[in-house]
Amino acid sequence: MPNKNLMLSRKQQILNTAARLFRKRGYSATSMRDIAREMQMEAASLYNHINSKQAILSELLLHIAQAFTDGMFEIKNSSVSNIEKLEQLVALHVQMTVDYTDAISLIPNEWVHLEGDAIKHFLNLRDQYEKDFNTLLEAAVKDKKLGDIDIDLASFSILSSLRWLYSWYSKNRHTDVEKLKKEMIRNLIYGLK
């Protein structure tokens, strides 16, 4: 089977390669020459497609963060119960993990290497997302669908597990995605009942 990367734009190939290397060794420990070697080209040639190393990181991270924000917007405004919205959010995380395993692995830590407006933007999206998540969790408790939990700590626990799912999924790629969604919903949401 030919390389899947062949069908993508050169820029997208570079982003994918960078995501894989950033995941493996971290942003700082990955050099432009590392990325270039993997792409079988010279480091300077990368600049025909991307503006800077920093721009690679911010494209990767902001793309993921925006996708989560968009997903949250849709789910928040849908007309299902609060507990169902929570279920859909867990499913969103699982789906994102499956679709963007490498890039999503950068979310927990590598954002610290963003600079300027990019880091502000990223943290704005992240903080708003977490606020929305807490709000939904609180609403579900008020609906008597969840026990009398510490909202902040429970929210943190759930999101921690979801953020690290990429690591589990990498070792279990055979897993059926829909089954995984159901199991995570059970573990993380109904475990708290």
Next chain:
Amino acid sequence: MPNKNLMLSRKQQILNTAARLFRKRGYSATSMRDIAREMQMEAASLYNHINSKQAILSELLLHIAQAFTDGMFEIKNSSVSNIEKLEQLVALHVQMTVDYTDAISLIPNEWVHLEGDAIKHFLNLRDQYEKDFNTLLEAAVKDKKLGDIDIDLASFSILSSLRWLYSWYSKNRHTDVEKLKKEMIRNLIYGLK
């Protein structure tokens, strides 16, 4: 001999400072000059106390990993029920998080920058710990103390939350430690019942 104690205490200051900076910016993005500046000394002077940047990282990570291994050994061999052992393990994580907040933050990601024997040793300790954790979880299920969960995924979820607790705790240092232990046990263990 009091000279040696003074030297060790200076070394410990360096380790603590390094842990704080490694946490903030990552191992690779933290230079020896960064650590030195924070210690109000020159980079070269650090080498009177430590052998290399790499040695700092491995001392920090292996110290934490060994403490977990020791804790697991004690708990495994104690004469309480399996479910109580799980409770004690959660409490161990919480206590370690409180005692070594900065150094413990390096456990999830920064081990990738270990080299040679250090990385082998670290991964051995980590993998054995996770195996022991899984075994206990399985035993608790067999005791009918937990529902019919996917052991691997549940173990992963619990450990993810515990690994990231340092981040929550940093923003909630006022929290009573014993209360936090109880809440985490409830969230992570009895949530699964």
Next chain:
DNA sequence: CAATCTAACTAACATTTGTTAGTTTTGTAG
């Protein structure tokens, strides 16, 4: 064919990096 565009190349740059060597200061024990 000629002109244009894309995407590769080589060469070089100014910084920053971890670390070593050699020297000087400082604190303490006898």
Next chain:
DNA sequence: CTACAAAACTAACAAATGTTAGTTAGATTG
């Protein structure tokens, strides 16, 4: 006070870094 060891300093190093400038090969278009 002297002697010594601990721990700081200055200076320098080779290697690696992100990036720019200028050039060239190959394809596409008029």
